[in-house]
Amino acid sequence: MHIKKQGVYKTIITRRTIRCFKQKPLSAFILKRLINAARLAPSAANLQPLEFIVVCNQSICNKIFLNLKWAAYIAPEGTPTAGKRPVAYIAVLVARTKARLKYAAYDVGAAVQNILLTAWEHGIGACWIQSIGRRKIKKILNTREDYRLDSIIALGYRDEWPVAEDFKGTVKYWKDKKGRLHVPKRKLSEVYKII
Ligand SMILES: Cc1cc2nc3c(=O)[nH]c(=O)nc-3n(C[C@H](O)[C@H](O)[C@H](O)COP(=O)(O)O)c2cc1C
Incomplete structure (x- = not known):
């Protein structure tokens, strides 16, 4: 049997959550790829209730950072220090009008994993974050009331192993x-x- 050493399986088994980042910007090409990977994920009843806000603007990134909790088991050691913070974020939103609430979390799981794996393939690290100040981040991002902020994904070229x-x-x-x-x-x- 031919066993493939490259490809999706390798990406899956080598991926780790990253909380320490190089201060190198991510290209629009790659960021669009991440969202495209999310868009094409499985979706219950194919309802596709998810939408995304990609944040690259550093002043908005700084505001988001203040509303995230990192690595609870080792806090505060897992929190990125100055100069190692994420350079971009993706906010994962659920359009309430399009979602069946029972299934939305599954859709988020599939879409976020697609993002994490696609990022990893490009040498980009990510941290899926759910311990977030939802109300404050929604305000920062100026999102509509009928959208639920589910997760934040922190991104950047990885600087830890x-x-x-x-x-x-x-x-x-x-x-x-x-x-x-x-x-x-x-x-x-x-x-x-x-x-
Ligand atoms: C649904 C979900 C929520 C998470 N929330 C956070 C979080 O709020 N803060 C954080 O630092 N990591 C968070 N993580 C990352 C986990 O801590 C991480 O996946 C776990 O420690 C396993 O490490 P690995 O991703 O390298 O396999 C979350 C992961 C998942 C799947």
């Missing part, structure tokens, strides 16, 4: 003495059976 490791009794990610993030994952043998 986290490593996934086998779960050893705790799900809490941790940083070693060199500042490298270790992310425990349950073992393959533990999470499935074939019948």
